[in-house]
Amino acid sequence: MSKYFVLFKTMLRNTFNVIDTKDKKNVKRILFVVFIGVATLPSIVSLGFLTREALFMLLPIQQEGLVISLLFLALSTMIFFMAIFLVPAVYYFSKDSETLLALPLTPETIVLSKFSLSMVYEFLTIFVISTPIIIGYISIMNPNILFYLMLVIILLTVAIVPLAFAGLIIMVIMAFVPFFKNRDFFNYASGFLALTFAIGINYVMGGTATLDQNSLIQLLNNGNNSLLGIMRIAFPNVPFAISALVNSNILDFVIYLAITLFVLVGFVFVSKLVYFKGVIGVNETSASRRNLNLKAYNKITSSKGVIFSYFIKEMKLMIRTPVYLLNNISTVILIPAILLVTFISGVGADDEVLMLINSIDWSSGSILIIITFAGFVVGIMMSTMNLITVTSLSREGTNIYFMKLIPMSYVKQIQAKILSGVVVSIFGILFMLIPAWIFFKIQFHLIFFAFIASILGMIFINYLGMIVDLIHPKLVWEQETAAVKNNLNSVFTMLPAFGLSFGIFFLVQFIPNTIGSVLIFLVLLLVIDVWIVQFTHKLSIRKLHDLEV
């Protein structure tokens, strides 16, 4: 047990570096976290108010316990799905795996330490989601002291069962399904499943969008209903936690703890049997070691020109790194696919948005300004969502020294990097505009204006992304995931992009719908683009020269 504590403490220190307030960088980091906290505050507060509204609606029908039920079932489900992606990264593909295997540690010590680390990761999710709902609940229900005591213990332990279940599934898969042991394959497969799941959820939600509140409550409350029923079976301890809190039932609380402990012990027992079987050799990569034939050799070794060759290198590295592919490129397909699926699944339903869309005469020239502005918004959104340019320096990590080593100007290098973002953004724009053109039967010249505006918006966002990454590149990371997913640079392009989109929609009503105003808008965008391109080039020379790794 003492080895477990030593290992867990070391992992914790390694993951969350001790914050030294004397260090300027850490002060910056703290300010940054505070900024993000303040930015997300409105969503958290509104969740609290939503809980109060729901309670006012549920109290008359004596269903106030539903709020607690939904909270804990939602928490368990969320943690389970997050853990399905977290467990492989933490238990199997993390860089420390091979080091730990060489130490005289039992599998259960390693697994339990990693399990505890995952628990710490999940506490933030639990805290952010449950705090506003709990505050909303307490403000109306005024529960007794027993409720608070049980609540704290339940919140601290609720992640155990979903994490253990996810861990069990992954450990068994890793031990007995050999091809999942390839990290890249695993990431591609799990990413593909997540995308399918997201599109599927949208399809299902498209069909249920018209449910009113009463029938939703009926659906949730119905003992035989599928969703809650499945969740209750999947997480057998949760119903007891809910009953303990809602009815102040100590016996149910004890049963909750007993089930949780039982699952944890079972998890540790299974880990003892299967963890080593899966983790040994997990970071091996396959190689063919076959000679190239002359034709292929000559083809690969033909010159391509400096910028194009650099661009090809960027694209290859992105496509071949599953985390980058899924985060950077998949959104370009996912967002249009979700919109299309939502649109198709909503057809025929009594949907107000659909009726509104149908009421517009898309072939009319009178909506020129709206279409142009919409094109601009599509351009900036599709460029913001793909995260390619905004992480192009961060993705280099400590290898960024290579940029300083080669006889290629910094301007040319960032042009090649931006080009990769631009190409993917253009695909995203086309995936949005072509279906819109076909489905809404928009006149060609209108869609042409939308396309021009989208390209100008796309150039602006890609260069803005590069500016953000030049000013604040995240170069120190262990796993590729950190370079894109845990990189808050994307927020700095998203905020202006969202602001710009809302601003445009606000302004559109005041602008006369003439070809003249559209042209002025496009010329203005062009001028801004020319300025931002020149500014970025100057900035890149200064920033990359000063950058030291």
Added chain:
Amino acid sequence: MIEIKNISKTYSGKVKAVNQLNMTVEDGEIIGFIGPNGAGKTTTLKMMTGILNPDEGEILLNGINIQHDPIEAKRQFGFVPDNPDVFLRLKGIEYLNFMADIYDVSDELRRQRIAHTADVFQMTNALNDTILSYSHGMRQKIVMMGVLVHSPNIWILDEPLTGLDPQSAYALKEMMRDHVRSNKTVFFSTHVLEVAEKLCSKVAIINKGELFYFGTLESLKSQYPGLSLEDIFLKVTQHE
């Protein structure tokens, strides 16, 4: 030719990594850059290659100042870093071709050079695999091949022999000798004193950021009669 004039580098305003370093490496010389861990070797190499900017002083490569004319200066040398984990998801052949594109090497010449170096380093059947699948030594070789594909005048190598199998280490040492025979320059850091002893025309010993000695081995040994290079090295670095 490498001219290092009075360069200094301080990290975070506190730690003086390199202090007032002066050195001139003539054409046709192999220089072994030796010193204990943290002595300032890698910092010096990074300043020579433009990865780090010196706080003061200047570096000229074949007469070209890397601070004033970085692109032309960078064309003069090839650099092998101590960590060869670059572009791991590119295939070996793709990496080499990328390097050839960056340095404007003609198709014919790059094909010749890749085929030759792959043969020397026994990498021919690994070229079509991703660098990720390579061992540390193979990664070291592919980075070295990336330098050889553009055949620079100056080689700057940070621990180039670490991780290489005996055959490849021998081949690389022979290549270094051939390179200086054609009146070009090799500057490499190493911890292996025997290598420095057998290979180098001059050694540079650095300790705590200061250049302790720069000259021929014979001259150094004559100052410490009866001591081996290892003894001398230990004596001067402990003495500091």
